[in-house]
Amino acid sequence: MSEQQAESLPGVDRAVELGLTKPEYARIVELIAREPNEVELAMFSLLWSEHCAYKHSKKVLRRLPTEGDRLLMGVGENAGAVEVAGLAVAFKVESHNHPSAVEPFQGAATGVGGILRDVIALGARPIAMLNSLRFGHPSSPRSRWLLDRAVAGIGHYGNSIGVATVGGEIHFDPSYESNCLINAMCVGIADPDRLMRCAATGVGNRVILFGALTGRDGIGGASVLASAELGDDDADKRPTVQIGDPFAEKKVLEASLELIDADLLVALQDLGAAGLTSSASEMAAQGGVGLDIDVANVPLREQGMEPFEIMVSESQERMLAIVEPSKVAAVLEVCERWELLASDIGEVTEGDRMRILVGDNVVGDIPVTTLVDDCPLYDLAPAPPEHGLYPAPPADLPEEADHRDTLIALLSGANIASRRPVFQQYDQIVQARTVRRPDEADAAVLALPVGENGIRPAIAVSIDGNARRVAANPEGGALEAVLECAANLACVGAEPLGLTNCLNFGNPEKPHVAWQLINSVEGIAVGCEALGIPVVGGNVSLYNEGPDGPILPTPVIGMVGEMPDATKTSSSGFLTDGQAVALVGPFSPNLVSSELAARRGQAPQGELPSLDISAVIAAHHAVRDGVRSGAIQTAHDISEGGLGVALAECTAVAGIGCDVTLPEFTDAALFGESPGQGFVIAGDAAAIAAIPGARVVGTTGGGNLVVSAEDGASFSVPVAEVQAARDGGLTAYLP
Amino acid sequence: MRIGVVRFPGSCDEVDALDACAMVADAELLWHGRTDLDGVDAVVVPGGFSYGDYLRPGAIARFSPVMKAVADFAAEGGPVLGICNGFQVLCEAGLLPGALLTNSGLRFLCKQVDIIVERPGTPWTADCEAGERLSIPVKHMSGRWHADEATVAELEAEGRIVFRYAPGDNPNGSTSDVAGVCSAAGNVVGLMPHPEHAVDALTGSADGLKLFSSILNGGDRVGTAG
Numbered sequence: 001m002s003e004q005q006a007e008s009l010p011g012v013d014r015a016v017e018l019g020l021t022k023p024e025y026a027r028i029v030e031l032i033a034r035e036p037n038e039v040e041l042a043m044f045s046l047l048w049s050e051h052c053a054y055k056h057s058k059k060v061l062r063r064l065p066t067e068g069d070r071l072l073m074g075v076g077e078n079a080g081a082v083e084v085a086g087l088a089v090a091f092k093v094e095s096h097n098h099p100s101a102v103e104p105f106q107g108a109a110t111g112v113g114g115i116l117r118d119v120i121a122l123g124a125r126p127i128a129m130l131n132s133l134r135f136g137h138p139s140s141p142r143s144r145w146l147l148d149r150a151v152a153g154i155g156h157y158g159n160s161i162g163v164a165t166v167g168g169e170i171h172f173d174p175s176y177e178s179n180c181l182i183n184a185m186c187v188g189i190a191d192p193d194r195l196m197r198c199a200a201t202g203v204g205n206r207v208i209l210f211g212a213l214t215g216r217d218g219i220g221g222a223s224v225l226a227s228a229e230l231g232d233d234d235a236d237k238r239p240t241v242q243i244g245d246p247f248a249e250k251k252v253l254e255a256s257l258e259l260i261d262a263d264l265l266v267a268l269q270d271l272g273a274a275g276l277t278s279s280a281s282e283m284a285a286q287g288g289v290g291l292d293i294d295v296a297n298v299p300l301r302e303q304g305m306e307p308f309e310i311m312v313s314e315s316q317e318r319m320l321a322i323v324e325p326s327k328v329a330a331v332l333e334v335c336e337r338w339e340l341l342a343s344d345i346g347e348v349t350e351g352d353r354m355r356i357l358v359g360d361n362v363v364g365d366i367p368v369t370t371l372v373d374d375c376p377l378y379d380l381a382p383a384p385p386e387h388g389l390y391p392a393p394p395a396d397l398p399e400e401a402d403h404r405d406t407l408i409a410l411l412s413g414a415n416i417a418s419r420r421p422v423f424q425q426y427d428q429i430v431q432a433r434t435v436r437r438p439d440e441a442d443a444a445v446l447a448l449p450v451g452e453n454g455i456r457p458a459i460a461v462s463i464d465g466n467a468r469r470v471a472a473n474p475e476g477g478a479l480e481a482v483l484e485c486a487a488n489l490a491c492v493g494a495e496p497l498g499l500t501n502c503l504n505f506g507n508p509e510k511p512h513v514a515w516q517l518i519n520s521v522e523g524i525a526v527g528c529e530a531l532g533i534p535v536v537g538g539n540v541s542l543y544n545e546g547p548d549g550p551i552l553p554t555p556v557i558g559m560v561g562e563m564p565d566a567t568k569t570s571s572s573g574f575l576t577d578g579q580a581v582a583l584v585g586p587f588s589p590n591l592v593s594s595e596l597a598a599r600r601g602q603a604p605q606g607e608l609p610s611l612d613i614s615a616v617i618a619a620h621h622a623v624r625d626g627v628r629s630g631a632i633q634t635a636h637d638i639s640e641g642g643l644g645v646a647l648a649e650c651t652a653v654a655g656i657g658c659d660v661t662l663p664e665f666t667d668a669a670l671f672g673e674s675p676g677q678g679f680v681i682a683g684d685a686a687a688i689a690a691i692p693g694a695r696v697v698g699t700t701g702g703g704n705l706v707v708s709a710e711d712g713a714s715f716s717v718p719v720a721e722v723q724a725a726r727d728g729g730l731t732a733y734l735p
Numbered sequence: 736m737r738i739g740v741v742r743f744p745g746s747c748d749e750v751d752a753l754d755a756c757a758m759v760a761d762a763e764l765l766w767h768g769r770t771d772l773d774g775v776d777a778v779v780v781p782g783g784f785s786y787g788d789y790l791r792p793g794a795i796a797r798f799s800p801v802m803k804a805v806a807d808f809a810a811e812g813g814p815v816l817g818i819c820n821g822f823q824v825l826c827e828a829g830l831l832p833g834a835l836l837t838n839s840g841l842r843f844l845c846k847q848v849d850i851i852v853e854r855p856g857t858p859w860t861a862d863c864e865a866g867e868r869l870s871i872p873v874k875h876m877s878g879r880w881h882a883d884e885a886t887v888a889e890l891e892a893e894g895r896i897v898f899r900y901a902p903g904d905n906p907n908g909s910t911s912d913v914a915g916v917c918s919a920a921g922n923v924v925g926l927m928p929h930p931e932h933a934v935d936a937l938t939g940s941a942d943g944l945k946l947f948s949s950i951l952n953g954g955d956r957v958g959t960a961g
Contacts (some may be wrong), residue, residue, distance in 0.1 A: 155843045159874070160784045162747025247745050247787025254744075339744060425843045427874045429932050429939070432751040437939075447937060456937070566937060 011035045018045035024376060031370045039356050039364035042308035043371060046274035047281060050542055053375040056508040057540040060380065060518050063525045068534035070497050072192055076286070078121040078270060079186075080536020081195060082497040084562045085448055085457040088192040090124040093132070093185035093463065093502045093558040095541035099241045100153075100182040104146045108153035108182045109244040113316055115186040116163065117270030120253050121319065123196040123260040124188030127431055128446055129158045130463040131168040131184045132502070132556040136177030137393070138414045138733040143172065146180045148734055153244075154184070155425040160246035161253065164434055165426035166444035168463060170730075172414050173598075174393055178546030183502040183539075185463055185558040189448070194260055198269040199286035200322045200348050205266055207280070207291060207346035208328065210335045211252045211318035215301030218242035218275070218314025248317035248340075255338040256319060264331050266322040275313045279320045280346075281354055285372040287322075290349035294357045297345045307356060307363045322348060382518050383511035388605040390471055390552065395601025403644070403670055403707070404715040406596065408725050410641045410671065411648055415595055417729020418652075435566050436460075440653070442491035442637055447566040458566035460494035462559050466640075466675050467552035468593040468604040474519035475526070476608040477593075478555045482527025483616055483676025484639055485559040490620040491635035491679065492569045493627035494561030496531050499524075501538040501557055506550025508542050516553035517542075524555060530613045533559075552604065563628075570627045570635040573653020577701030579633065580685040581647075581658050582694040585619035586612050587638060587678025594673040595640045609674070616677050622692045623679050631687035634700075638678040644670040644707065646680050651705045651719045652726050658682075658705060660698030665709035736760040736951060739775035741805065741821070743767040743796050747783035748931060752818065755931035759947045767799040777814040777858070777950050778805055780821030782874075782929060792835060792877045793823035802828055814858035814950060815923045819875055822915070822925030831916055831925045832890060833882035838875070839908025845874035847939060849901035850914045850928055854894050857917050859924045861949035869898075869942035871928040873906050878927040880909040880916070887911055893919065898926050 006012055006026035015025040018041065028044050029035055036044055046052055054061070066075050072088050073081040079092035096111025112129060119126050131154055136143035147170070158165045163186070200207075218241065259265050267287070269279045276293065284291045295310040305313075323331050328344060335342035349355070354371060356364030397409050410416050423438040435458060436445035443462040450456050464485040470477030486496045501524060506513040528535060544551045563569065574581075591597050592606035626632035638646040643662070651657050662669060681688065682700055689696060705722055708714035738756040742749045742764045749764060756762035756779060765772060767785075772778060785796035796802065802824065809815045809830050817825035825831045838844055849870055852863040863869075882890070887910060890896055898915035905912045907927070915926025930943030 152842070159843055159876075160745070160747075160787070162783060245787070247784065247789070250747075250784075251744050424845055427747075427843075427845050429845065429872055429874065429929075430747055430751065432754065432932060432935070432938055434939075435937055 009035060011041065015041060019049055020045055024048060027376060031374055032366055037364065039308040039311060040366050042312050043277045043364065046277055046312055047371050048375040051273050052278055054540055055375055056378050056380060056542060058377050060521050063521050064535040065525060065528045066534050068498060071534050071536060073122065073195055074534065075537050078118040078198055080498060080500060081122060082536065082560060083192060084459055084497065085451055087448060088124065088190040088195050089187065089459055089560055090119050090122045090190060091185065091187040091500055091558065091560050092118050092537045093183055093500045093556060094539040095502050095504060096182045096184065097179065097504065097541050097544055100150055101180050103241045104149035105153035106241055106243050108150040109157040110242045110316055111182050111184045112154055112157040113244045113246065113249050114272050115184045116161065116249060117272065119186045119188035120256050121196060121198065121268050121270045122190060123194050123257065124190035125257060126163045126186050126188040127433065128187040128444065128461060129163055129165040129184060130461060130558060132463050132465055133170045134176040134181035134554060135172050137174050138172050140177060143177065144733050150182055151422050151425055157244055157246045159427040161250045162430050164428050164430050166428055166434055166446065167438050167461060170419060170422065173467065173552055175390055175552045179544045179551050181504050181554060183556045185500065187461055187560065196260055196265065196268045198267055198283055200267055200283035200289050200291060201287045202266055202324065203289065203348050203350045204325065205348040206323050206325055206328050206344050207293065208321045208323050208331055208342055209298060209318060209345045210321065210340050210342035212245060212248045212315055213301035213341065214298050214310055214313045215315045216305065216309060216313065219309060219312055242314050242316050244316055251338045251340050252317050252319055255335055255340055258334050259331060264323065264327045266324060269320045271318040271320060273314065275311065277311045281368055281371045283320065283322065284354060284368045290351040290353040290368060291346055292349055292355045292357060293346040294359065296358050297343050299341045299343055307358055311356060380508055380514035380518060381511050382515035384515050385512040388603045389512060390603055392601050392603040393598050397599035399600055404717055406671060407644050407648060407717065409599065410595060410645055411722060411725040412729040413599060414729055414733060416641045416645055418726040419730065421731045421734055436492060436569060441570060441572045442488040443494065445492050445563065445566065445569050456566040458563040460489045460492045460561045460563055462488035463556060464488065465554055465556040467554040468598065469608060469675065470520055470553045470555060471604040472593040472606050473608045474516045474553055475523040478520040478523030479527045480675040481555055481557045482524055484637065485557045486531055486620055487637040487676040487679065489559060489561035490624040491572065491637055493624055494563045495624060496533050496559050496561045498533050498536040499528060499557060499559050500536055501555055503540045504544055504551065504554040504556065505542055506545045513550055520553055520555045530617055568628045568630065570632055571653060572636045572649065574634050574650050574656040574658060574682055574700040575654055577656060579682045579700040580688040580696050581660055581680065581682045581698045581700055582688050582696045583678060584623055584681055584691060584694050585678035586615040587674050589642050589668055589672030589674045591668050591672045594642065594671065596667065596671040611677060619679065619693060623681060626681065626691045631691060632681045632683045634682035636680045637676065638680060639675050640673060642671040642673050647707065648705055648722045650680055652723045655719050655723065656700055657702040657719045658698055658700045659702065661708045661710060662697060663710055665713055737775045738762045738777045738779060738950065739765040739772050740779045740781055741765045741767065741801055743785035743799060745784045745786050746781055748818065748929065749781040749783065752779050752781040752931040755934045755947050758934060758944065759951060765801055767801045770800045770804055772804050772808055778808060780805065780815065780817040780824050782819035782821060785820055785824060792820060793827040796824045797828040806830060809923045812920060812922050816859050817925035818929055818931065819927055822927055823877065825923060825925045830923050831918060832886055833880050833916060835877050836879040836881050837877050838879055843876040844906050845872065846906060847872045848904045848906055848928060850898045851901055853899050854897040854917065857897060857921045857924050859946045859949050860897060861952040862945045868901060870940040871930055871933040871943050872939065873928045875927055878907040880913045882910060890916060897924055
């Protein structure tokens with residue numbers, strides 16, 4: 001059918017209103033050999049949205065490695081999982097950008113709730129949350145409002161449900177002014193033998209919906225809000241943002257795990273974007289079966305909801321389970337004890353039909369594969385931009401400032417200052433396994449149950465992104481983001497096992513955004529191959545644009561690593577006087593797209609130096625092994641703000657200064673960046689000297705950060721001044 | 736010795752409290768719907784957000800069936816410890832004096848603080864010494880203990896301020912730096928800091944373990960059960 005023929009279809013305007021293109025609508029009509037009715041059209045509009053169908057990214061994502069020795073569950077399930085010390089560690093990162101830009105408290109809170117349910121659906125108990133946040137420049141009142149309310153929303157949900165928020169990162173850049181990014185990552189643990197899959201199987205098995213009531217909230221969230229650019233009428237979209245109820249989720253969590261423990265479920269799936277439509281279709285598609293769903297049996301929050309509204313409602317805190325008929329009564333009993341509604345809403349059927357019923361009336365009937373698999377996948381038309389895409393930010397740090405003043409200005413800047421004012425709003429310790437809290441080490445360390453050898457193993461988790469470097473060079477920058485995440489793990493003595501990513505980009509139909517996306521995925525793939533780890537799952541968030549253009553290309557990397565012994569870890573700060581300070585790694589800093597460049601008003605563009613991946617990985621190994629052996633007590637990766645900032649941060653943690661002498665004393669050597677490639681370490685002199693590749697540059701101690709050049713130039717800052725600069729930087733922007 | 740840890744829907748720290756109790760004695764969870772305490776020798780009302788705490792922290796939980804049993808147990812002199820939300824529940828139930836208001840900073844706050852033991856010798860501080868400093872984390876939105884001047888003076892006179900935040904460490908604006916108080920008989924103790932999150936140096940501090948080990952020594956309980 002041609003686009004002209006599609007024009008003449010009576011339903012085409014309604015389809016376009018719901019976010020489908022005319023050719024997509026024509027394809028639907030061809031596939032089902034008639035026009036879809038209202039219920040069916042609503043379902044297609046969601047499942048064929050960018051958010052659900054990945055139609056502009058699926059082909060690109062095929063580049064990512066998805067296999068690994070320790071992989072227990074990979075792409076296609078609700079979350080990925082790797083094996084650690086006989087446990088399954090499940091994890092995934094997901095975005096909730098557009099809802100948060102419209103209503104930051106509930107948008108961020110339900111983002112946390114959504115990713116929690118993905119991990120719960122695997123049968124894993126969530127043990128930790130991390131998040132990656134991006135806002136416009138903090139001098140903008142709107143950005144400060146978004147920061148304040150998003151952080152409050154994240155805390156509200158995570159704190160109330162009893163899952164520790166143990167890490168995260170925040171970055172400010174004018175490109176996020178109207179399109180903030182809220183990415184949340186959840187980590188859970190499960191018995192590997194009890195991991196749940198989402199495939200509906202067993203013809204005759206019942207479909208049980210449990211959790212909260214279904215209301216009119218969030219209708220069209222995935223299609224209207226998540227799959228289009230933001231604009232002036234965003235306030236009108238507030239009704240498409242869902243409202244979170246962490247208390248309901250807490251009950252859903254405990255009930256779900258109890259149901260799985262009691263072996264009462266065949267399959268489990270959370271209801272997220274596109275609600276029942278997406279969950280039911282995914283379960284049917286994975287299992288190769290059909291489903292009958294009777295919407296008359298769905299418990300409703302309000303009267304008079306239409307069948308299509310019930311099918312697409314994004315009401316939160318709901319789960320869909322497949323249950324053998326003989327176990328339905330037991331399932332309902334567990335839910336009742338947790339004071340949760342549970343209803344039998346349908347049946348697994350033979351064949352391939354997704355049938356929506358109201359009692360005996362069939363109100364929708366479409367092939368599952370058409371819904372889930374037949375959405376057209378688009379090829380991107382990438383083209384590198386001819387000139388820089390992003391304007392130069394306003395300069396607020398003069399080039400002639402000396403090293404000392406430059407350092408203080410960087411430390412007190414919103415992008416580098418201490419995150420404590422934010423972290424303190426999160427429960428970091430509930431569940432009693434947080435060995436390293438935020439601010440204490442480069443990665444969070446979470447102890448696992450004592451093993452058979454009497455030793456407590458642990459996992460380390462980190463989340464990272466460096467969009468300005470990605471803007472300069474998508475492949476190189478994304479590779480650096482992967483390496484930086486791995487470097488964070490190395491600092492606490494952990495070996496990476498798997499990676500989850502959230503790809504936040506602008507409109508992929510624009511050639512330069514397509515170019516950013518494709519090359520960033522290449523960089524992530526190269527990083528995974530170098531580290532020997534798979535991508536276990538993730539999320540793509542496109543159309544992140546405001547009136548001023550696209551956001552910086554922002555691939556966010558979350559990583560989980562293994563530690564044989566929770567007690568063998570490090571601090572990111574100097575701990576005692578008189579230890580040797582050394583540098584490790586093929587660190588080749590430059591100022592391109594660095595924080596200093598931004599502060600000097602330079603746009604994020606230029607050449608990133610090529611890097612020697614095998615030398616970088618060797619440095620990671622040296623640091624990790626040194627931490628595990630106890631030789632290294634302090635390990636900190638050199639990232640934003642470069643070596644000068646890294647040294648200052650090492651002194652700030654416990655208030656212990658250092659005296660170091662560096663071979664080079666240029667701006668680039670002191671404040672240039674080369675993420676994931678260099679470390680500051682400290683420990684006893686003899687032990688540090690034995691670390692492969694370590695170059696001793698000084699000693700810890702005293703009340704000052706003293707940095708000298710070999711030619712005698714030097715500067716000195718009292719540690720108290722370093723601490724004051726770091727501590728005040730973000731506080732200034734929180735109301 | 737068997738310690739029961741109450742579990743409300745929305746409790747978050749009940750398993751951590753259970754594990755802490757299990758380090759010193761037998762321990763079990765007590766479901767909120769039950770009307771008896773299964774014969775336990777001591778009760779911990781743990782932290783979290785009971786019933787979501789959407790009305791006011793602890794306001795709904797105090798009406799749960801198990802709280803009637805806890806009140807009877809307390810009246811007979813049984814040792815009860817309320818931690819964070821548990822402290823809020825015990826105040827709402829009238830088993831402890833004062834109320835917990837929103838933090839003076841108006842935000843949730845999670846940080847390690849030092850508290851000072853003002854009243855050793857309760858069933859939950861028997862292993863502590865007067866003036867002893869303990870490093871224990873707080874994590875709460877509504878932890879600002881408040882009572883009127885007369886009540887504060889009365890509690891001071893009766894030695895019922897059990898814990899105070901160390902000078903400069905008051906995280907929430909509590910009146911007189913109060914971190915924890917006890918009932919007139921001394922058997923019911925509540926505090927905002929989380930001793931169950933300070934029972935292992937690996938995760939930050941082991942100072943809180945003393946509250947749990949104290950229960951084995953009984954303390955100087957006064958009141959109807961002696």
